[in-house]
Amino acid sequence: MRPRIKHVGYFITFEGVEGCGKTTQIKLLSEFLSTHGMRTVLTREPGGCPIADKIRTILLDAENRALSPLAELMLYAAARAQHVTEIISPALESGEIVLCDRFCDATVAYQSFGRGIDRSIIDTLNDHACHGVSPDLTVLVDCDPRVGLERARRRIELSSGPREERFELEELAFHQRVRAGYLQLATDDSTRFLIINGTDSIDEIFATISTQVLARIPEALRAVC
Template sequence: MACFITFEGIEGCGKTTQMRILAKRLEALGNSVTTTREPGGCPIADKIRGILLDAENSALVPLAELLLYAAARAQHVAEVVTPALATGRVVLCDRFTDATLAYQGYGRALDRETIDRLNEMATTGIRPDLTILLDCPVETGLERAMARINSTAGAREERFELETMEFHRRVRDGYLQLAAREPERFVVIDGAAGVEDTAAAIETAVLAKLSGRG
């Protein structure tokens, strides 16, 4: 059964780790799973990701940032998400349209109507069936994120990590407001808990959705 599940949250909340754990669990249960991410997920979108996350591009203005996210998403949806769902796969995506609302809407204070219109165009109306929001204190998330960046070879994708604490607090608050508006789609899970406890909570929520009970 096709199902589109997204993972959201501030920097360092544990999305990538938890998505990897869930993918293995779902595959063990016999599901066909596609894992992907935004920005990125396919060659063209990955090139745009390089621009968006490179700290050297600090002069990137908010509107240009928003348009680059929309361009990457349009390519990603057409090339990865839509085909996978069409073949009945479970698609797990690390960030999607809610990230744009949280970061460029609440974080950058860009116009919500403009963001909604671009998201609708880029996704051709595709929306997540379930969104896992991993919530944790900003300080905890940024500490984890910088530790990961400092231990990873290659390009330092840290343009957002270097934003002010107030920016990250606006993003976190934005995510929580989005979740409060759509409680039927969002499941908010403590991202500061242990990896195993967090994974168990996510698995419960996802299996309930896949069985039709969620």
């Protein structure tokens, strides 16, 4: 493993199964931190920059049922390498708070725990793609995949954008392995992870996340709150 690069900014990632509420909560947190005068960058994976967004389209398109697990893994790594180089690293070097909707842990949870790819291949690819960058804090929004999938399906039905549902169409057992994988990662690295109950209301979850995150952001990056 390459050594972790120290950055002046603060890197927060959000993780969890489909529909647990990551995008809802990360947007609320981004608005909250910006309103309190903190310099934040809100981004997401797969994607986050034009080239990686093109890879996102391939990865989430439900028509791509034939995508092999290894090809899928490498596309995630390619998108991440571009995203880290172009967006995440420069922002962290200039002292910003970077909020990223999914990152490396998702690849471990989905491609290793979910699909069964050897963990060492995933760790190696993640290591190369990240260029020494790793999250300071990871918010795991934990919920039963049955609850999350129901919410995600409703959101997809109501949205007019592209149907990004290749993962939503996976069987329940797959999502249960992903959830178990996330909980295992959180147990293995309990100082980095903050586990939140995703079945509470949006307001209750946000109250917990905003308080806990604010307490962890280094003093030097915190504006007047």
